[in-house]
Amino acid sequence: MLITVSGPPGSGKSTNAAGLADRLGLDHVSGGDIFREMAAERDMTPVEFNEFAEEDPQIDRDLDRRLHEIATTRDDLVLESRLAGWLSADHADFRFWFDAPVSTRAERIAEREEKPVDRAKAETERREASEKKRYREYYDIDIGDLSIYDAAYNTARWGPERFIDVLVATIDAYDPATDEGKAPIEGVSYDF
Known part of the structure; x- marks a missing residue:
């Protein structure tokens, strides 16, 4: 089983995946x-590296090629990245999108990276804008298009243990006999 977890910075992707x-x-x-x-x-900090990646497209392409290869060749895996759902093409059994209010995400990042919340929020917003631009330019991916995901969740509504219960319940409730088809990944240029 291949499960992808995507979402913006601080949405709980790593913890919950x-x-x-x-x-x-x-x-x-x-x-x-x-x-x-x-x-x-x-x-470099992740923010600095993100900005550097704007100048050197090979950075994103190297990371994304690696993630695409993992997603299309491995099984029994939870793959977590901003583009995991997109990079898995049609190989993922489940594609999840996690999000939370930006204030919550900034608090999580500030705690993880030991920095002030206002700084974490500003850096996160810059990082998201940078990534959105690059994903569109490189692969014609609109990161705001959630139509490819099987489910989207606001992770601020549950603590990590309870949220994992929600995810497991979603997976357990899946019945292949009633599956009318997952959303296809169309129009993406995997030009790594």
């Missing part, structure tokens, strides 16, 4: 972790 993978006995791969490692290798 890891918890879901653990609960289901699946592997977990985090695009955000890979991105942060790439930034650290260059002594």
Whole structure:
């Protein structure tokens, strides 16, 4: 089973994807972790690295190629990244979108990265604008188009343990006999 988890920064992707993978006995791969490692290798913050990626498209393409390859060749996995749902093409069994109010997301990021909330919020908004522009330019992906996802959740409504219960219940309730088809991924240029 391949499950993708996507959403904006601070939406709870990493926490909940890891918890879901653990609960289901699946592997977990985090695009955000890979991105942060790439930034650290260059002594940059994720925001600085995002802005650098605007100037060097190969950074996004390298990360996205790697995630696309994982999504299309592996199984028994929860793949989590901003574009995981899109990059999985039609290979994902479930595509989830997580979100939360920007104030909540900024608080989560501020706590994780030990910085003031207002700074986290400003950086997050810059980062989102940067990524939105690049995804459209590189792959013709509208990150705001949630039509490809099987379910979208506001993660601020549940704590992590309860939210994982919600996700597991969603997966458990799935009946292939009544499945009328997942949303296809169309019009995307996987030009890595």
